[in-house]
Amino acid sequence: DQQVKQNSPSLSVQEGRISILNCDYTNSMFDYFLWYKKYPAEGPTFLISISSIKDKNEDGRFTVFLNKSAKHLSLHIVPSQPGDSAVYFCAASVMGTSYGKLTFGQGTILTVHP
């Protein structure tokens, strides 16, 4: 039962353009969402998060949008840079339970071409 889904295994974008990564979830109990970035041979690193009381959170070039009615979130990267090339995972949790018990999507490989 895949409660968090990233339906695009890969995304290719030109440097300077916008990257949009998408994520869908099925568990309506999820109320906190995160994006992690992973480079080869390294562990995932935290990028940005959003709680269900918001519909948008921005941090520099990264913006996460949450559409609760559609159970959908997206990560926008503007402008994209070659160093952004990595695997991006969305993750979700229920804040009332043990923090850190995250449910991850399968990941999307982002390639930013110079």
Added chain:
Amino acid sequence: DTGVSQNPRHKITKRGQNVTFRCDPISEHNRLYWYRQTLGQGPEFLTYFQNEAQLEKSRLLSDRFSAERPKGSFSTLEIQRTEQGDSAMYLCASSPPGQGNSPLHFGNGTRLTVT
């Protein structure tokens, strides 16, 4: 900040052997987590410690798996009688106390290959 440290980075073992992995979290972090990641999938939660207490275990953690955090600092994950299906990346993460939504800090993982 030395980050979360995991050892070994790679482990190759024969089916049926026992293996043990170690995780050293960031020093002031009292919460420690183990995740497992297989090829093409995201990390899957295995277990969670707050200080030395193991508070939650996934059903993915079969009887062959055991995790400990005896003094509330480093943790070990042992797999007994390894099977080929145990081949995966085992990730450890930690987070600080008292900050409900503090994101997890992951180590670089231990890649297990069972032949």
